[in-house]
Amino acid sequence: MNKEGGINWLLNKIHSMIKGPKSAEVGIATMVSLTDMAIANNTVSIILDGPIARGIAEEYKVDPRRSASLLDLFSCDMVLWGIGMRPDTSLAAACGVKLGELGGVCVDDRMRTNVPHIYACGDCVESVDKLTGKAAMHLFWEPSQRGGMTAGRNAAGEDCIFSGSLGIYLTHKGGISIAALGKTEAELNPGCGLILEDRREAAETTVRPVGRKKSDPAAADGIGRTKTIYRRLLFEDGYLCGVQLLNTLDDIDLFFDTIQKNALRRDGKMRLQKPVEGVESMSVTDAVRAMRKERRTVTVYGLPDMG
Numbered sequence: 001m002n003k004e005g006g007i008n009w010l011l012n013k014i015h016s017m018i019k020g021p022k023s024a025e026v027g028i029a030t031m032v033s034l035t036d037m038a039i040a041n042n043t044v045s046i047i048l049d050g051p052i053a054r055g056i057a058e059e060y061k062v063d064p065r066r067s068a069s070l071l072d073l074f075s076c077d078m079v080l081w082g083i084g085m086r087p088d089t090s091l092a093a094a095c096g097v098k099l100g101e102l103g104g105v106c107v108d109d110r111m112r113t114n115v116p117h118i119y120a121c122g123d124c125v126e127s128v129d130k131l132t133g134k135a136a137m138h139l140f141w142e143p144s145q146r147g148g149m150t151a152g153r154n155a156a157g158e159d160c161i162f163s164g165s166l167g168i169y170l171t172h173k174g175g176i177s178i179a180a181l182g183k184t185e186a187e188l189n190p191g192c193g194l195i196l197e198d199r200r201e202a203a204e205t206t207v208r209p210v211g212r213k214k215s216d217p218a219a220a221d222g223i224g225r226t227k228t229i230y231r232r233l234l235f236e237d238g239y240l241c242g243v244q245l246l247n248t249l250d251d252i253d254l255f256f257d258t259i260q261k262n263a264l265r266r267d268g269k270m271r272l273q274k275p276v277e278g279v280e281s282m283s284v285t286d287a288v289r290a291m292r293k294e295r296r297t298v299t300v301y302g303l304p305d306m307g
């Protein structure tokens with residue numbers, strides 16, 4: 001890798017742009033991110049860039065712990081952002097198992113592949129999005145383990161159905177939490193879609209260990225700051241079908257449960273929840289209150305649907 005000199009050129013170029021401690025931090029982060037994108041291996045990126053980062057940190061007085069955490073954060077995160085999550089389906093393809101349009105293993109609603117006696121489940125399979133009915137790759141733990149249970153039970157002679165999966169995105173970056181469930185605005189049916197949103201400023205909670213002075217930068221961090229809390233609910237015909245949240249996870253279990261119950265059942269018609277009456281003239285808070293009132297039962301996740 002070092003022989004061709006490309007990575008060394010890149011590292012030297014970044015090194016030459018560094019002028020002080022702040023640009024040194026940016027330089028370390030950029031260096032490891034670019035190396036990682038080039039070779040798609042965070043461990044190798046850290047090994048390659050580590051000694052250079054140590055040199056930069058010493059030269060520009062960056063705390064070694066800060067430098068190490070930048071290497072760690074930007075290498076690992078860039079693997080995911082750079083190449084995304086892809087199923088490794090080489091073994092399945094070698095066995096003659098059919099792959100779908102998204103590159104995952106094709107299975108039916110019993111997790112059977114096209115090859116008799118071969119079942120598939122987890123991150124490598126394409127499932128059906130419960131809300132859109134389209135093929136989807138929701139690479140999460142919940143559908144993986146539910147699909148695994150479905151495949152196992154069917155392989156053992158039972159008859160159970162995998163009812164599809166939901167898109168769920170949760171992340172926390174730079175002090176901002178972001179959550180998105182179900183449909184996005186682009187997927188909303190224009191004929192019956194409705195969006196409710198609200199936004200408010202909230203004071204950030206700070207934690208100050210006893211004995212630390214307020215003037216201590218670590219202790220003072222965040223004091224007096226506010227953050228924007230944003231909520232967006234997407235409805236179709238009064239049924240909640242999507243949620244996007246910024247800096248709040250309040251009621252996320254209610255939203256997840258309601259969206260699951262609002263998805264059309266396998267008979268193509270029945271939904272488990274009633275629509276929110278008069279949602280078009282409600283605030284987000286009122287709509288949440290109405291859904292909370294309606295939610296009488298709690299779904300137990302993780303159990304495959306018995307046929």
Ligand SMILES: Cc1cc2nc3c(=O)[nH]c(=O)nc-3n(C[C@H](O)[C@H](O)[C@H](O)COP(=O)(O)OP(=O)(O)OC[C@H]3O[C@@H](n4cnc5c(N)ncnc54)[C@H](O)[C@@H]3O)c2cc1C
Nearest residue numbers: 080085091121122123124138139140141142144145148170
């Ligand atoms: C960094 C990261 C963060 C995540 N965070 C979340 C999260 O917060 N919430 C969430 O719901 N999901 C999260 N996920 C996704 C979640 O981990 C996966 O959806 C889930 O683990 C998929 O389960 P699986 O059984 O399909 O695959 P895995 O859990 O990857 O299990 C596959 C197993 O097969 C083994 N294996 C592979 N090839 C072979 C072979 N040839 N022979 C023998 N064994 C083999 C592997 O070693 C592994 O143990 C995250 C994933 C990553 C990578």
